Amino acid sequence: MPLLAGALLAAACGRNDEPQLTALQVDQPEGWADELALNVPVDLNPDPNILEIELEAKVADIEFREGLTTPAWTYGGTVPGPFIRAKVGDTIIVNFSNSLPEATSIHWHGIRVPNEMDGVPGVTQDPVATGGGFRYEFVARDAGTFWYHPHINSAAQVGWGMYGPIVIEDPTDPEEFGDELVLMLSDIGLAEGSGEFLPVDTGGAFGDLFGREGTVLLVNGKVRPTLKVRAGKQQRWRIINAARARYYTIGLPGHMLVRLGGDNGLAARSEEVPNLVVVPGERADIVFTPSNEPGETAMLRWVPTERGFGTVFNRPRENMMAIETVDEAPVIPAPIPTELREIEAIDIADAVEHTLDMTIDLNNNDVVMGINGIPYWNFEPVQARIGETHVWSLTNTTIFSHPFHLHGYFFQVLDDSRVPEWKDTIDVPVDSTVRIAIPFEDRPGAWMYHCHILDHAEAGMMGQLYVLP
Ligand SMILES: [Cu+2]
Numbered sequence: 001m002p003l004l005a006g007a008l009l010a011a012a013c014g015r016n017d018e019p020q021l022t023a024l025q026v027d028q029p030e031g032w033a034d035e036l037a038l039n040v041p042v043d044l045n046p047d048p049n050i051l052e053i054e055l056e057a058k059v060a061d062i063e064f065r066e067g068l069t070t071p072a073w074t075y076g077g078t079v080p081g082p083f084i085r086a087k088v089g090d091t092i093i094v095n096f097s098n099s100l101p102e103a104t105s106i107h108w109h110g111i112r113v114p115n116e117m118d119g120v121p122g123v124t125q126d127p128v129a130t131g132g133g134f135r136y137e138f139v140a141r142d143a144g145t146f147w148y149h150p151h152i153n154s155a156a157q158v159g160w161g162m163y164g165p166i167v168i169e170d171p172t173d174p175e176e177f178g179d180e181l182v183l184m185l186s187d188i189g190l191a192e193g194s195g196e197f198l199p200v201d202t203g204g205a206f207g208d209l210f211g212r213e214g215t216v217l218l219v220n221g222k223v224r225p226t227l228k229v230r231a232g233k234q235q236r237w238r239i240i241n242a243a244r245a246r247y248y249t250i251g252l253p254g255h256m257l258v259r260l261g262g263d264n265g266l267a268a269r270s271e272e273v274p275n276l277v278v279v280p281g282e283r284a285d286i287v288f289t290p291s292n293e294p295g296e297t298a299m300l301r302w303v304p305t306e307r308g309f310g311t312v313f314n315r316p317r318e319n320m321m322a323i324e325t326v327d328e329a330p331v332i333p334a335p336i337p338t339e340l341r342e343i344e345a346i347d348i349a350d351a352v353e354h355t356l357d358m359t360i361d362l363n364n365n366d367v368v369m370g371i372n373g374i375p376y377w378n379f380e381p382v383q384a385r386i387g388e389t390h391v392w393s394l395t396n397t398t399i400f401s402h403p404f405h406l407h408g409y410f411f412q413v414l415d416d417s418r419v420p421e422w423k424d425t426i427d428v429p430v431d432s433t434v435r436i437a438i439p440f441e442d443r444p445g446a447w448m449y450h451c452h453i454l455d456h457a458e459a460g461m462m463g464q465l466y467v468l469p
Pocket of ligand 1: 402403453456457461
């Protein structure tokens, strides 16, 4: 195991009696990521290949705005919830309890779990009622950056703070990527000058249509935190978009970012990108090389992303995180490997074809979204059999872009201009068709697919896939 991965695992798997607030530090400035620290859960299981934790959903007062508290909905009392880190092949056991005033569940976004662990109430499990619990158990088969969130009343529950990061480490990863940081990007909808939430139906039908972006930007639950960097000293950022509707365009003027991969681990090759877009539900795994002079501070800004009607017009950029270059001699950046992983193209010669058209119907003041014109409550399942490969054409003629997410299976995007990689979430821009290839290799069951603008999913843009044995 490379030294770095070993050190990270040792830091994350400490079996102390108390949860520890910690950032992963190997070779960065003192306290570099203190303001971005995540809550690390206590591993209750002595087996080094089993991570077993307790996780309680509860309302907790959190100070997002200085001097004001917000009754956030949380996992374990923090936003984001505890950082789950394990290695490929580990068993993860989560003894979940619900102390919220309403039912909830946990969906393990991007992880190839058995169907009964997928956390979809009414489909794969009963809702976890107030005072109830559920034991989630699955094997982490794949390396990558994942996350967890509820799959019931999800626009509200996610919007109020319910999400947490997951990193599954592959001990055979190349180690030249620098010290590692999880950046969970989200926002929270607070009334002006207040710690109180905006009403859940803010904006009415237009809120459904546009998707409700929060009013306060958060990075690891913090408003404009500061990250300390040393000039030239690389950091690997695992970015997760946990916002209910907001797209993020990540860019730092004067800095080049190198994308290593995203949803389901490394891509086939690394690529330099001037900036990158991370849509709701999606992840990006990048290397950031600080190139400012010692003593300078740069701002990582939220930049409006064109995702349809009115999403860019007149909207200002907003500061998201300060990047402070400490007053130390620069170091020479390490070369980043180009070839990262062998990813075979999916054989689509005998693929079953489906078209999934994302649709919006406006009737007076009522917004109904759907797939092929059918809202979720009337869904007609797509059927597949184990062993089949499907090609789905995701089409979008609506006035908004839709980040499409498939549960349970990875897919590849059929687009020769893209570096090959495995994904579970893909943007389908306005007036476009995105073709994805999905091998159904195992795990029959009923799986969801939906728009990850959670207001759209709840307005009906969701369907079910039946994978038959
Ligand atoms: Cu959508």
